[in-house]
Each structure stands twice: as C-alpha cells, then as structure tokens.
Amino acid sequence: MAGVQTFVHALRRAEALAGHREALVCDRTRLTYHEFGHRLRRLHGALVELATDPGDRIAVLSFNSIPFVELYCGIPMAGRVQVPLNFRWAAPELAYALRDAGARVLFCDRDPGGLGDIVERVVRIDLGEYDELLDSAPPLEFDDDALREDDLAGLFYTGGTTGASKGVKLTHRNLVANAVNAQFIQPMTVDDRYLVMAPMFHAAGSISVLQSVFLGATQVILPAFAPAAMLDLVAAEGITQTLGVPTMVAATVEEQLARPRDVGTFRVYAHGGSPIAMEVVRRGVQAFPGTAFVHLYGATETAPLVTGTADEVALLDTEREKSAGQPVMGCEIVIRGTDGEPIPTGQAGEVTIRGANVMAGYWNKPEQTSAALRDGWYWSGDVGRVDEAGYLYLLDRSKDMIISGGENVYCTEVEDAIYAHAAVLEATVFGVPSDEWGEAVHAVVVLRDGESLTGDELIEHCRALIAGYKVPRSVEFRTEPLPTSGPGKVLKRELRAPYWASRDASIG
Amino acid sequence: MAGVQTFVHALRRAEALAGHREALVCDRTRLTYHEFGHRLRRLHGALVELATDPGDRIAVLSFNSIPFVELYCGIPMAGRVQVPLNFRWAAPELAYALRDAGARVLFCDRDPGGLGDIVERVVRIDLGEYDELLDSAPPLEFDDDALREDDLAGLFYTGGTTGASKGVKLTHRNLVANAVNAQFIQPMTVDDRYLVMAPMFHAAGSISVLQSVFLGATQVILPAFAPAAMLDLVAAEGITQTLGVPTMVAATVEEQLARPRDVGTFRVYAHGGSPIAMEVVRRGVQAFPGTAFVHLYGATETAPLVTGTADEVALLDTEREKSAGQPVMGCEIVIRGTDGEPIPTGQAGEVTIRGANVMAGYWNKPEQTSAALRDGWYWSGDVGRVDEAGYLYLLDRSKDMIISGGENVYCTEVEDAIYAHAAVLEATVFGVPSDEWGEAVHAVVVLRDGESLTGDELIEHCRALIAGYKVPRSVEFRTEPLPTSGPGKVLKRELRAPYWASRDASIG
Numbered sequence A, B: 001m002a003g004v005q006t007f008v009h010a011l012r013r014a015e016a017l018a019g020h021r022e023a024l025v026c027d028r029t030r031l032t033y034h035e036f037g038h039r040l041r042r043l044h045g046a047l048v049e050l051a052t053d054p055g056d057r058i059a060v061l062s063f064n065s066i067p068f069v070e071l072y073c074g075i076p077m078a079g080r081v082q083v084p085l086n087f088r089w090a091a092p093e094l095a096y097a098l099r100d101a102g103a104r105v106l107f108c109d110r111d112p113g114g115l116g117d118i119v120e121r122v123v124r125i126d127l128g129e130y131d132e133l134l135d136s137a138p139p140l141e142f143d144d145d146a147l148r149e150d151d152l153a154g155l156f157y158t159g160g161t162t163g164a165s166k167g168v169k170l171t172h173r174n175l176v177a178n179a180v181n182a183q184f185i186q187p188m189t190v191d192d193r194y195l196v197m198a199p200m201f202h203a204a205g206s207i208s209v210l211q212s213v214f215l216g217a218t219q220v221i222l223p224a225f226a227p228a229a230m231l232d233l234v235a236a237e238g239i240t241q242t243l244g245v246p247t248m249v250a251a252t253v254e255e256q257l258a259r260p261r262d263v264g265t266f267r268v269y270a271h272g273g274s275p276i277a278m279e280v281v282r283r284g285v286q287a288f289p290g291t292a293f294v295h296l297y298g299a300t301e302t303a304p305l306v307t308g309t310a311d312e313v314a315l316l317d318t319e320r321e322k323s324a325g326q327p328v329m330g331c332e333i334v335i336r337g338t339d340g341e342p343i344p345t346g347q348a349g350e351v352t353i354r355g356a357n358v359m360a361g362y363w364n365k366p367e368q369t370s371a372a373l374r375d376g377w378y379w380s381g382d383v384g385r386v387d388e389a390g391y392l393y394l395l396d397r398s399k400d401m402i403i404s405g406g407e408n409v410y411c412t413e414v415e416d417a418i419y420a421h422a423a424v425l426e427a428t429v430f431g432v433p434s435d436e437w438g439e440a441v442h443a444v445v446v447l448r449d450g451e452s453l454t455g456d457e458l459i460e461h462c463r464a465l466i467a468g469y470k471v472p473r474s475v476e477f478r479t480e481p482l483p484t485s486g487p488g489k490v491l492k493r494e495l496r497a498p499y500w501a502s503r504d505a506s507i508g
Helices: A006-019 A033-050 A066-077 A091-101 A113-117 A129-136 A172-185 A209-215 A225-236 A246-258 A278-287 A364-371 A413-419 A454-463 A491-499 B007-018 B033-050 B064-076 B092-102 B113-117 B129-136 B170-185 B209-215 B229-236 B246-258 B278-287 B366-370 B411-419 B455-463 B494-499
Strands: A022-027 A029-032 A057-061 A081-084 A105-108 A121-122 A152-158 A168-171 A193-196 A217-223 A240-244 A268-271 A292-298 A305-308 A329-337 A349-355 A379-388 A390-397 A401-404 A409-410 A425-432 A440-447 A474-478 B022-026 B029-032 B055-059 B083-084 B105-108 B123-126 B151-156 B164-173 B193-196 B216-221 B239-243 B268-271 B291-297 B307-308 B329-338 B349-355 B379-387 B390-398 B401-404 B407-410 B423-436 B436-445 B474-478
Touching: A006 A033, A006 A066, A006 A209, A006 B329, A022 A033, A022 A066, A029 A033, A033 A066, A033 A129, A057 A066, A057 A091, A057 A152, A066 A081, A066 A209, A081 A091, A081 A193, A081 A454, A091 A113, A091 A152, A091 A168, A105 A113, A121 A129, A152 A172, A152 A379, A168 A454, A172 A209, A172 A305, A172 B170, A193 A225, A209 A217, A225 A246, A225 A474, A240 A246, A246 A268, A246 A278, A246 B423, A278 A292, A278 B092, A305 A329, A329 A379, A329 B007, A364 A379, A390 B055, A401 A425, A401 A440, A409 A413, A409 B329, A413 A440, A413 A454, A425 A491, A440 B278, A440 B494, B007 B033, B007 B064, B007 B092, B007 B170, B022 B033, B022 B064, B029 B033, B033 B064, B033 B349, B055 B064, B055 B092, B064 B083, B064 B209, B083 B278, B092 B113, B092 B151, B092 B164, B092 B209, B105 B113, B123 B129, B151 B170, B164 B170, B170 B209, B193 B229, B209 B216, B229 B246, B239 B246, B246 B268, B246 B278, B278 B291, B329 B379, B366 B379, B401 B436, B407 B411, B411 B423, B411 B436, B411 B455
Parallel strands: A022 A217, A057 A081, A057 A105, A081 A152, A105 A121, A193 A217, A193 A240, A240 A268, A268 A292, A440 A474, B022 B216, B055 B083, B055 B105, B083 B151, B105 B123, B193 B216, B193 B239, B239 B268, B268 B291, B436 B474
Antiparallel strands: A022 A029, A152 A168, A292 A305, A329 A349, A349 A379, A379 A390, A401 A409, A425 A440, B022 B029, B151 B164, B291 B307, B329 B349, B349 B379, B379 B390, B401 B407, B423 B436
C-alpha cells in the first residue's frame, strides 16, 4: 500500500489534530502546525526544482534550528533523501560523506569552504537564502502515491570500523517505527513541549522529531547546548521532556543545583548515547525532584531506539540500576554467540536486534551490510546479557569503538590518522575513563628510529584529518614494540586494562 | 525482512519479559507465558499435521476459552489462517463461511451437526480432543523465516451488504498494527489483568488478545457473559481493563449499582461496536467511580481500532461527549464526498481510513474489495465529520445496516430471508430504537394477494435461515405497496423516520 507509514502521514495527523497549536519554537519565532505545514509545502515546491529526481540526496550541515527541523521532515516528504552532517567533523570527513552520498544540494548555516565544489548547489541558511527559497517557491501538495514506506528517508553517517564513515540507510518505515517505539518509553501528547537539545545530526538529537509531529506536540529548539540556556528554556517555555547525552545531563544537574530555576513542568529527562554514572542520576533527583530519568539504548542503525527503562529513580540501589531497560514493543532482542545461535537467558553474547526500525543497510557498502544484517537481524557489536524479565545489561563492545561525550569514535579511524604521520611506526587507540566524557580517546605510539614528536604535535596533525572529538586527548610514547597476539594483532585489552581496573565495565 | 511483525514476535517478547507470569486464566486453569508458549509449540506440531499446507484455513467455533485464545494465536503462528465463526449464526450461515473459506479443519466446542461434512477433520474441544491433540503432538519451534508479515493471519467473517457474509482478510501486520494502535488508547503493562469478555469471534472480543501477549499482561477469560459473573471476576481476579459492547456495559453498571463488588483495581472500561447512551456513562461513573470509560470506534476491516477517546467522563456535558474520539497514531482518517475528494473540516462525508491496520481485502470477493479499498483507503460506509482537533463524530451509515447489540446486521440479508417466504410480495428492513439493543431489527412486509401470515410465523421462518440477532424483532404488515423513489428503490428513510423522530441520530 502506497504511503502507509511515511512522514507525510505524520504531518497530516498533526494538522488535523493540532493545526492551530504551536509546532516549532526557536528564539522569537513560533510556528503553528498549519504554518509549519504551509512552509513544508513551499519547501516541497523548492526541493523538486533543486533536486529533480526522487531519491536525490540533499545534505544539511547546521546547528539545531527551525530550518533543520523543516529539512529533516520536508526532504523525505518530498521523496528525497536527507543527509544530515556532523558539524564536528573535519573537512575531509565532511567531503567524504558528501561524495559518498552523491549529494546534489547542501543546505548549511556556515561557509561551506571547499564542500561547495562537491555539490551542484549550496543554500546558505545563515545568509537568508533558505527563507528566500521558501518565499519564492510555489506551495506543492504532497503526493502520497509517489511515496512508499520503504523509500529512503535519509542517510545518517556514522563512524566506520574500517576507517571511512558509513551512510546508514533509514526508510520512512524505519523512522515511523521509531516514532511509535519512542511513544512506549516516552509517551507524548498534544500538550507536551519537547526540547530539541542534542545536535540533530545525531540520532539522539532527532529521536523525537517525527514522534512530536505525529502527536501534534510542540518542539522548542535549542540551537547550541549550554546548561544555563537549557534551564532558562525549560522554565520560560514550560518544557515537559527532553533527551540529552550524559555529559549534558550532568552539566544541567550541576547548574540546577547551583542556580535553581522553576522546572515544575519538566516531566521526563531521557539520556542515551553513552553510559551515565549513577551518581548523576542521584544528584539529578535532588536537582529535578519531579522528573523521571529514563535510560535509552539504541544505535543509528536501529533508528535509534531499542530499549528503555521506566523511571530510573525507582531502579536506584537495585541490580537493575545498571540495566538499559527492556525492549520497546516493536523491537526484538536476542543475545547470540559467535556461532549465531541464541544464548541462554543470563549469559553474555552479542546483542542482535530485529524490528521495523532496523536499517535497510549501509549506502554503497554491500560487504559491511551483509556483516551487520544477517537473516533480518542487526548485529550491534555490543556485548550484553538479558535477565529473566528481559532487562538488557550492556557489558562491552565487540566492535573496536570508544563512546566519548555521546559520539562513537572508531579506533581504526583514529589509528589511520596517526599512522598518516611519517614519524609513527606503531600506534593503537582505546578509551580511558573520563568524568567529563565518559571515555576519552587515548593513543599509545611507537616512533620510528631517529624520529621525534610531541603529543601536542601529533594531536595537531590529527586535528586536520578527523573531528575534534575523535582526536586523542592524551598520547603515550613507548620505545618497546606494542604487545601483540599470535597473528600480529595488537593486544589492546592488555594496554587498556590498567586504566579500567577500578571502574565498573558496564556501559550503555 | 521475514517475520518482522508477526504473532511469533509477540510470543517471544512475552516469554522474554514475563515467562513466569500468568498469561491465561479461565475457571481453575492458570498458565504462565512459558506454559502458554510450550502449549503453542505443541499446537504448532499438531497443526502442521492436520492442515499440511501453509495458508490452509482452520475454523474455530467456540465460546471464549483458553483453547480459543491458543488457536487465535497458534494458527497464525503456524503459518495457517484462522477462521473464527460467529456462534450466533444459523447453520446455513456457518456452512457458507466454512465453504467460502475452504476450511480444512474445524475446532469446535459443540456438536457441529452437518458442518462436519464440509471439513476434512473436526476437533471437538468439548470432548477433550483438543487436549489429546496437544498431549500427543511433538513441540515444534516456530520458524520465523517461513512467516512473513504480509501473510494472512485470519479470515474474519462479517455480514455483507449483498446478502452473503464476507471474509475479511487480516494479515499478521494488520493485527500487530492494531495491537500497537490499541496501546495508545488503552495502554497496558505487564501488570495488567485484562478481562476477555465480548465473544472472541467478534473484533471487539479479540481486540486486545495480541496486545496482551506483546505486553506480557494476563488475560482472564469469561466464557459466556453475564453481569454478575463479570463483576465477580473483576473482584476475584483484580481485573484492570476490559472492553464490552454497550449492552454489556449497561447491564454491568446496573448490577454493580444494585449489588456492589470491590472493583478498586478496575481502571479502564472500554466500549465499542455500537452507540452508547450517555446515560449509561453517567450511571457508570456512580457504579465505577475510579474507572475511565473509553469509547472506541472501528471495523473488522480495520483490525479493528480506528479512533478512541481518553476518559469519556471528562467529556460529559461537552460537545465532545458525542464524539468517537481521535484517530490512533497509526491510523489516518479523511472525510470524503462521493467524488472521493476530501471534504473541509466540520462537514459530513464518508469516513475513509488508512493505515497498516487496513485489511488486505475480502476473500474471494474482488469486486467488493475494489469497492471498499480504493488507492489504499478503506471506505467504511460510515458517515461522519471531524472537528478542528480531529475528533470524529459519526452521523449515519451510508451502508444499509443496523447495529443491534454490537452486531452488524445488513438489511439486505434479512430482506433476502423474508423474501424467501412464498407469501411475501414486498419487504423492507430497518433499525428502530431499542433501549436494550441500541437498535432492533424491524420489518415492513406486504403479502401476496390471498396469502396470510403472522409476524411470529415470519420470524420463525427467518430463524432457520439467519442468526437470531438478525431475525426481525417486530413485523408490520401493510396492504398498500411500499413507497419507492423514482427507480423503484424502497424509500426506507421515509418509513424509518417516524421511529427516530425523537432520538439523537449520532452513533458510533
């Protein structure tokens, strides 16, 4: 059936149920759902001119903003494919994604530099070109019959274990499934006022955009995160829900304890993207006494939500405080051994996931797609176990990855950048504990004979090649060769272990 | 992707989250989800022997019972198609459905009479044959890869405007979508204890079976409805939710007012299937002071849920007390004129419905399928309007149908039965107001010259041909010809109007 579960359905529902209510609020701008819908129909008119073929990729490089929410919704509604870009990435990383996606148009809120040469057309949001585009475009009604639920809605680039980032293909149905799944963990009504806080290019930032539209709820947009700005918005706009990565949660908890605002409307504070220290939740209860803390687990590949807790405050001081919660209704989890067979309840194995939210694959990467998707199951690379009530406990990652401040950092990618320096003979990268970032990127390096290099010089070298959050925060030079296993693979766990000896290993 | 949204997924989830908790309770039998799952795997082993080909139809004629719930779940999980039969139907109606479906096996809890000759095999639940079957069958694991979400899960027979009943084809995905949709109106958790009360062959009776399994909630089964039995179960089993047709709600409200039980656990009393008198809700508030009354609207063709209210008690004495609520998240409503075009908000037209819950069509009825399903929209035959917040108000039925005690009665079908009597020259059938049934079936008849017939004789004649609830409750004989419009069609509205002059026309 054409168009059963698409972004268009969400907008239609919002206009029918909440046409005169606030859809989007950012700075001094307030749009009702009718106004939002009207702007999306103009954007539709503009997009079919800019990117003439259904399925064309259109990239967005922007802080959170009303145009970003409109492009997030409007590009898929126009039958085109959105490609949101991580603004923390270095120029070569952005260029790779643009080229890999074959994007024809780039919407950006800053000088695109050399990126402008990769696409046919740049639309500068910051110079008013986006508004001009909308003003001059004829409104164009959405054509349900042209849109199918299995059509691609977006390519979401995420770090890759083999160095290059991968475009995660999410369809309309994947993202609608996530909106439905999210409704089971963070139910929303037309009266909710959701704060869009984490960066929207990241699954954690855009997790509730489509859900909010479906429910006719209001989205209040925070362009760039700062703890005081967040709390001022919660108080001024009567925010009821938001999601942040743990570093954001920790910073706002401390700010609220130091300078309390009236946060009486603030019902749900969700967090995800990386492990949270339970101490943050404990202090959170003092800072936000009426607020439920909800732990979410997911991945870009699962659009993203997989499991969630009810109010974590009730789990404090129980075994389950370390759990990532139970699978949402539309999502199935099976823990498997390396042979692919399910493992008995309670034992650890790789977390595999199935549901209508699981990606269609990686763009242009058939081999990595077949490795990640097997018989309809997504192999997450996370190691975990479930208890007899289906609560998931994450133990380790089977992928060689660091989660720093909510961002995935694939070690290979950082190692590649380090090896690109002529003075480097051997290098390995892993995460070490960080109170601020959860994990911090740490490098161990052996230089070639006769070469000299400081940690700062190496860090500077990396900064030109990869995003700031991927650059090592600390570098340790060794003169002896790195320890290896039989086949020559560096024994990373051996190097990593001393840093984590006193820490709990659970993540999520 | 194979098996993404199937009944098997629901059972897996329940066993993972609530394996040791109660799944089913009926009389003195209590089964955990592990026991339920084990029985379903044995049923699987039995079914593949009884009905050897995937897609084979298997009929069930039974009061509500544990075997009925197991067959409702287990037949689709085995890749076969369940055909629940209305036990109120007369023998010719049951025979028609069995033949039309081409059912190979009939499970029944009574003597099947001549129906036994239509199928290859009868399994008598009442004689212990069902239990024997389960005891002797080898447990057979469910094969996800053999099951696809678009596979048929059941044929649900519903009255037809052209006389014969129609088998509504619902797929796994349709029924999973309904389970998700229901979760938005009647959210359930693992702690809920749902009372299966309305007959399960009817969409109102089975509406929450799959949802309960998904959530790992307990289903307590009432084999045959009686107000005192219902209230005793609510008190004894700590029932939290149920759904009844309005006549059931009215009867239990009066019983509770007369002989109050402890109903402190009873959180949600949903009703649907036909219009409810607001007076029932008003008295319901006195009888069940802590209970939310929820109005649901749907159709067999939509698996069934389309709209629902929040607690109706809050809508009392407002314009919206007459509303059937707002569309569930996964379901879209558009009001259309006869030209198929959407009609402006507030104006009346035919209710058309779209969503993953909309049936795949009618079994063996391509013409009726194309009339009901156009461009992915289901044309409900109901006339309604929506307000600016998406609340649906049902005004009339464009189909020639009566809703009596929650059952759809198609007038043509009753008229055909009347015309089958040799003494009848002309006949027309319509609904008249009934405090007990909402509407009661009324016939106006003109006899052939020289013939004589009493109302009771005509009623007796009909009883042999059609279900008791379809048989006219009253017959009016006329000697003058029935009034007709230009093309000879009986002016039913003209005959019907005097009965309804003092009543409100809204239904739903």
